[in-house]
Amino acid sequence: MKRKEGKHNTEKIRIHMTVNGRCFEIRTEPYRTLLEVLRKDLLLTGVKCGCEDTNCGACTVLLNGNAVKSCSVLAGQADGCRVTTIEGLETERGLHPLQKAFMEHFAVQCGFCTPAMILTAKSLLDKNPHPSEEQIREGLHGNLCRCTGYVKIVEAILAAASGAYGELSERNEEEEQEGRHVF
């Protein structure tokens, strides 16, 4: 059980979200961010928090397929939305091509930025399956990485876009699963 935050008389709000294909109904305090709900309530800790003020990009998730920085999105704003976190990319069919490409191209070092980097790249490729290097750079400048110098990250995304790690297109639709999970 989550302890009550102080002695406030806050009405909880009710949110419906589809997270990684599963439907959730969440009751939460109105002031909590999507980041907090994903990490603390749904235990999706692949979503990271590096700065709290939208600068590092480590908290990136997909909201209706669009990359957003979940540290500055209120949980309420995600009501009725489809949310994808890194945990949703691996399916029974295996890893997402971007995940495979990141592994094989050594695009991972400390790994703290990796989930966000992959998700940002996914939203980019979903809209533009064959981006140029320039377009990749333009799409990723909201994601900080202090380890890699980005060279192998760009390489991995280009490789995934080339289809070397499997078809990207068939991975775009998430199957909604049965049932509803109440938190």
Add this chain to the structure above:
Amino acid sequence: MYFERYERPETVQEASALLREERESRILAGGTDLVPRLKSGAWKTKMVVDLSRLEELQGVRYTKRGLELGAMVRLAALQEERSLQGAHRLLGECAGHVSSIQVRNMATIGGNSCNASPSADTAPAMLLFNASACIRRGDTEYLLPMDEFYMGAGRTALEQGDILLRFVIPKQPEHTGAAYYKYSIRGDSDISIVGAGAKLVLEEGRIQEARLAFASVSAKTIRIQEAERMLLGQEPTKELFQEAAVLCAGLCAPITDQRASESYRRKMTKVFAEKALASAFRRISGI
């Protein structure tokens, strides 16, 4: 971060009522600026009113009045908007200069103006195009020129309870060219050191209308009207643009902060005013 209520009204009337009912309330558009401020404690509020469900605040369309741009249009959508005509395309370009794709996917054109950040990248374009804000106050709607909308750093003409519905942006004459340069060290993810916007309308080889608007070199987005006047009726030349740029550098009012010194900002105002004028001129079609 703490507040008591989060509301997501379905109609403007409902939103308006909520905002009037609770004076300690804040409007949430995209939240990319509001949420970090609430988290850091810089701002406190009791209620957050999320306007994302208000259909009336959506949409990009041309009407008799010109381009009507819903306040809740997301910057990423505006950046991709195909219906923008002629010089208005600059609005999409400016939207694309706001931070990263993750921020633009949430942030809205209305939010970018209502923040009244002196560095807002979409604000100079509003001034260049003589845009007005369509504001709902109480039960009435009125138009306020954007020149009067921005009052200072973080201050707008909006009062508690007001809702910015949309921008009305007049159609631009045929031979109009407009450009905006964002000068920052790390590209669009950075806040600008100077943002320089210029618009020129040409008739028979002479400048019939000129506008110069700047971000980050004053407490609010400003126009340098002396420089605009100086350009009027002149033949566009490199020397003329240089002269105007010198005026801009002299008349802007930058400060020294962690991003740049006052004197550097002035110098950059000159450099980028000139670039913006030259680029605006190049963009005038049919020349």
Add this chain to the structure above:
Amino acid sequence: MKMTGKDYIRIDAYEKVTGRAEYMGDLVHKFPDLLYVKGLRSPYAHARILRLDIQKASRLSGVRAVVTGENAGVDWGKFPQQSRMAVTETLWAGQTVALVAAESLEEAKRAIEAIEVEYEPLEHVLTWQESFCERPKSVVDPKLPIHQPGKPMHFPYPNVAGEFVQQKGEIEKGFLEAAVTVEGEFWTEKRVHSQLERAAALCAYEKDGKFTMWCNGCGIHGVVKKALAAAFPQIPYSDIRVISPYTGGSFGNRNIPYVELPCFLMALKTKGTVFYEFTREEMFTAAPTNWVCATKIKLGADAEGRLTAKELRLIEELGAAAGNEAYTGRLSGSSTANTYSVPNVSFLGCSLLTNTVPAGPYRGLGTPDAIFGLELLMNELAEKLHMSPLEIRLKNIILRGEEDDYGEEITSIGVAQCLQQAAEAVELSVPCVQDGSEWLYGKGIACCGKQNGPNGRSEADVLIHHDGSIEVRVSCDNHGMGVSTALVQIAAEELSVEPKQIRLVIGDTDRTPFDNFSASSSGLYRTGGAVRIACRDAKRQLQEEAARMFGIPAELAEIRENRVYLRGTYVKSVPICELFRPLSMFEQDVWGLKQGTPVRGHGVFCPAQAVPWDEKGRTPRMWNWFQYAASAVEIAVNQKTGQIKILKIANAGDTGSPINPKIVEGQLEGAAHMALGFTVQEQLLYDENGKVKNASLGDYRLPLILDMPVNENVKVCICPDPLPDGPYGAKGMSESVVSAVGAAVAGALYDAAGIKADHYPMTAEMVLRLLEEKKAVHDEKERRQT
């Protein structure tokens, strides 16, 4: 079987790309009754605390403890400087004044706001320029032992904390022999490591009185546990367990347990489980930065370009590192002593205090700062002698087997190859074409060496189970560099098995053996050495077992690919599992290997200790070995804005023989990117109270993806000179490769625009000023001529 020198996929890659890898913040939900720690920080760089009232805060709901410097009941001298709380005076803006533990973070924050403090602001010094004088506005540590009577000082200044002198040959003679001399003064600025994961520690006060701490600090045994035991002597050593989960970068920052000790203190005070995580702002104001180096250098060379004399004064500006005698200028100075062979040397180093956050190690340990001026003066010498910057460097570098300035032998040095490959990669000898635009183009090159300290000891355990599965247990730091994968490759090679057969267990003081820390790029070298020894120990035990079973001498049994190959008996080979007897009443026998009890090999690797130096700073062993690098760049500089853009970068590293070349490449690329940040844009700025005013990732200009040249213009070159005592010839490599970029860019700036930078970061504003100054001089000359 060859498993080293191969691009084996990182063993942590799968967990990291799937989000399964757990970092500090991901553990929090496992502790339902967690308390949150928050610090109140001084807003002044230097102030007297007139009044500190915690009454109101202590009574707030959810608050479990409020600790001040005074009531903490600890010896602050035993705490890392960054975590020492102010008692009567604050020494930097960001120093902790009070600590709160509360049931939620919100309640902790509210309690912090409710603490009443009255400060009397005092004068402060923030830079070496303000501090390095006879009468600085602020004396940071009046109790510096160095100023005791009878101790003669070269710099009798109140903020000088330590000194180091080193001499070789006769410096005057050296300059007399010189055909040309050059000199200059140079310095750098403060920057922060900015690893993406913020510093955090979680400490559980267990029911049995034991403490378990999870943290992202380095050196779980040799730094964290040791520091905890020293600061809390009432706790038995055996009652402290330190665990390292996945950690999101360090770059030297987490070599100091500045969050672990306060966390432990609050666990002790509350007898609870507490979590202390810095905010990003605190990472800028309360976590260590680099130290600044200010150098004054004079070089002499003969007509052929051979160095004859090197005179160097170096100041290490350490921030408010009060009471620190370990720093004397020796550490940074070391990087000026190991690359060029100079017969006559005079080095005078000192450390200096200011009212800024105490500095700490930062990738390169002062090398990027210390060699900046030296490398630029090498360019000046070359220019005066009509040589190329490449030629003069190649002419002067130390050769393998020769001595450095201290008199110790250099056993591995690949810097010549680094220089040549970097130069080739940017076509250094081909001048840039100027296109008449507002951009000017230029190229530059520089090189450097970084020492590896002979401190530390690494141990490793290798467990071979009866089913053939293998565990390697180590405690080295694992911040993302890739050492874990390399260790597995080393073990696989030693044991002749596939890497996937090996499970690496890392980072738990109750389970994994001693390791000091992996500082000084030593993880692979030292822990790798221990793993090799442990593997051989395990193999020897298997050989002996086989020898007993088959009645042959042990050396006739060979262990590879999960089998024992035998000579001298009728059996050719058996699987290793057959050496293990089941534990049953008819089979167990009284000796030999048993199922369920693995063969346990143990390895200890400990480099030979340093030899104390004489009064001239000379010794046959000051350091251990050296990593070298050369960087070459092609830049564009904007004449109107002053902004530098890096168009091309070649980063060449003498890495020893790489265990995993792709991982090494990643280090070279990451280092290039980080160094570009150091060089052109990263810098801490202070307000009038001495508080950092760009304490966010928005305003502190960490380089982004756009600051890196496009992929085809990033060239990395691995130029190994095998290290005799390194595992398979490998050595550490990740510090030298950030260190030469600054001087390479400054060289390119001179090539492009004819302006000389004497410090970095070479920000747009600074470069524009230099361009304007140059123009003013030029205009003045023209005016006089007419």
